[in-house]
Amino acid sequence: MNEVVAFWILSVIAVFGALVAVRKRNLIHGVFALLVFFAGLSGLFLLLLAEFIAAVQVLVYIGAVGILLLFAIMLTERVTGDDDRRVTSRGWFWGLVVTAAVFVVLLLPAIQQLPPPKAAQTIDPSVKELGHKLMNPYVVTLEVLALLLTAALIGAVTAAQGVRMPKEEDSPE
Amino acid sequence: MSLEPLTLTDILIATVPLMLIFATLFAFTTWLERKALARIQNRIGPNKVGIPCTRIGLFGLGQPAADGIKMIFKEDIVPRGADRLFHLLAPILALIPAMLVLCFLPLNFPWIKNIQGLVKPFMLDGAVIFFFAITGLNTLAVFMAGWASRNKYSLLGGIRAVAQMVSYEIPLVLSAVIVVMMVGSLNAAEIVKEQADEYWFILSPWGFTAFVIFFIAALAETNRSPFDLPEAESEIIAGYFTEYSGFKFALFFLGEYIAMFAISGLAVTLFLGGGDGPGVTMNPEDQGLATEAFPGLSAVWFLAKIFALIAVMIWLRGTLPRLRVDQLMGFAWKFMLPLSILNILVAGFAWHAEQLDNTIITVITWVISFAVLYGAASGLNQLNRGKVRPREYKYAE
């Protein structure tokens, strides 16, 4: 009973947040709506007993990605979308059609397999087990991921910094 | 862990007393802080407000209540051009995460013994990571307040706060990682139990270093002096809550103090043995729930340790000037970050040495790690401080 109520509340929050995030004109409002979506999703993960993933979701998405988005918006949009410009793209109608089609396609496998599978009643989502898994069979993936993150960090810094070499040469040191 | 149906009573028993206790402690702490600061500064501090309609002063203990009443009845001003929705949401968003993380502290109040597992969030396998995840939300509240106020000082304060909190979260988490590494668990109750069995982590060289880093980063996370740049009075009025008045301001205030409790509570959990103390025995099979000389003793120990840390925070606030923005960032990235990464390395070696179960090797490791950490800290300090030193002056007759 509790689970059903929680599911509906959280899914409404998530869908609402996502909708507002993609429709809102004001970008800062959009980011906060996106964060609401992330939070709702994190609640759903908790409901599915994936507590570590829920924590990581909050930590990475709300804590890090949200702040990053806020900074990017402040750096790029001087007026945070509060003007009369058209916000939708030229092909918005066809976009909606494709979206609806994709939705139907995504629903198909779910409809085809009735009745749905039963959930395992007791599972033990031990963080310790997850850690062992990460360190034993998946250690290469983890290392590659670490490398990817480092590369992304360096790439992001260089891309955002732009070319500023001539300036430094000018300065008499 | 199975998901058994919880009753509403269970949830209320677990959460409501926590809220009440910490709200009361908040009131007491504001009084304590004002009194202590007053003593540091040669003043008396609040001493008038006691029992209404009498002349009983009670050392000014009625002051928080009076302040609260004043705050509620003050006019709530929203600047023209402000984002009204976010202006309202920001203080709430500042308070809720702070309140939420209190649940992750392994406080063994006697009345929660019989509730099932999931309402005791500190029993969660990832309690520590949840703690950091939720405290991170505070940053957003601060940014929201700064942005929604449409005030330049607020915006500056908000940006400062975001930059500061993001930077200091890294050493904060890295120093907590050491404890997680030593215990091999993210579970708060298990961390406490391990310390009760072995030793409080603050007593080891790496634990002490990690504690100091953690505490400094915690000061920055909660915007306490000397890292109170986001609300630096002499520079940007009151930073992100310049435009707040009345009850919204009180909410910010409450959130800030609750965050102080929460982060000190985490420091107590990670480094100071949690509810461990004389008269308390941690039960290995009962996951952190303790056998106590009388019910609630471990909670009392826990709160006492929290207050010890808060006393240090108040003391620092009364004595230290504020850092500048670039120095603040430099300190986080050039001092705290390298030191905490080195500390992880040292702690890793020390853990392996301890696994050998040989007293001499352990002692040698401790000495070596102490020397390494001390050398690294002083070396980094020398690197960072530049040419800053006291000067000599000339006199003309």
Next chain:
Amino acid sequence: MSSPTATAPNYELIQQDGLETSLLEVSMGPHHPSTHGVFRMDVKLDGETVVDLQPVFGYLHRNHEKLAENMSYLASMPFTDRLDYFNSMTNNWAYALAAEKLVEIEVPERAEYLRVIMAELTRLVNHISLVGFFINDLGALGTPLLYAFREREKIMDLFEQASGARMMCNYFRFGGLRNDVPEGWLDRTREVVDRFPDFLDEYEKLLCENEIILSRTQGVGCLSRDLAISAGITGPMLRASGVNYDIRKVDQYGIYNRFKFRVPYTDDDVGDCYDRFMIRMLEMRESIEILKQALRDIPGGDIIGKAPKIFKPKPAEAYARVEGPKGELGFYLIADGTPKPYRYRVRPPSLINLTVLRDMCLSQKIADAVVILGSIDIVLGEVDR
């Protein structure tokens, strides 16, 4: 000496190839916790860095000079109290000196000694509260300030016993002082002066080697020697920029030639906030030396010389200056034979020292701007007059 133009370090925005950042224009003041009164700085910020700064003042203009031209010479003595309301004694003295130049009046020995005592006590009051406010601007929540005020209070009590007022003393008269000090006052003063070094020791131990204070003040708000001289900076600020110039030594007004004291100054051409802070700390010790000598040697006798009943100087001009705690405080008077001055002009050290604020603040951080303003030591009553 190189060209005396006040050139500021140019700050260029990286507009072409960097991110296009828009400047944030902040109006700090007139209601701001750390502008030391109703003073405004129009600051343009690039992030946290000050790109441009324009001091705006005049919010406290009280028409002091014009008022003084419409009343008798003596009647504007109380108004001089309100110039720099921390240092009414030295203000009085500068004005009395100017008037005494217009009409030759002998000042009795005892009055001269008391004038020196009052002036040096004023210097202690000013410097100690300045240092307190300065550390407060650094963000130290008032603790050093309240320690300073505890000491200031003792000296204020002395002022009150001597003149009847704590801040607006109005104690000096042309040719001497208004009244003699009460009985036992000198002993009480000796006690205060003897205890003052202990307090200074404590204060220096707490502040002068504090790592945060060092790193917040050193290299911040540098004022070069050339710029200081060409901008007419005086007082501790000038000496902090490496110029050995003290009017007490140069003019030897009053009886300053009888006392043995030293003038602290820096040798290097840095002149940052730390220097200004430290010079004031050191000056207090020298003031104590002067006070000790004055209190030892003070004779008895008259307190006011023979002054005319109606102060009506012949047409003349006079300019007199003293080394006020903030710098050179001068009064310029033109007499036209009537009991009112034809022209009355104040040279306020606060205003002149404030003129280099922009040059010191450029390309510093916004937090530094506040500290630099604190280190200049201004009182708006004197800036706006």
Next chain:
Amino acid sequence: MTLHHYLILAALLFCVGLMGAFTRRNAIVVLFSVEIMLNAANLNFIAFWRYSENPALLHGPLFTLFAIAVAAAEVAVGLALMIAVYRHFKTVDLESMDTLREE
């Protein structure tokens, strides 16, 4: 609750994201939308894991963890590119960045 509830919810969220990516001009909003789609996929991973035969293998959480890490990298690089693009074109409007189009 059944698996299908979660699958339908994830499909819905994915389509919301898709809609945003197709219909908005602002590059940052498109980035939002991509994030929403990634998260919908994560929800599917976790749901499948929860309702799988052998949850002890922890495949779902592991994949989600990797996906989150990759997404974080993607956001960082994406935003950096956005800033670079903004510096070049002075806008983040996707329709005005048409230098590759034939004149």
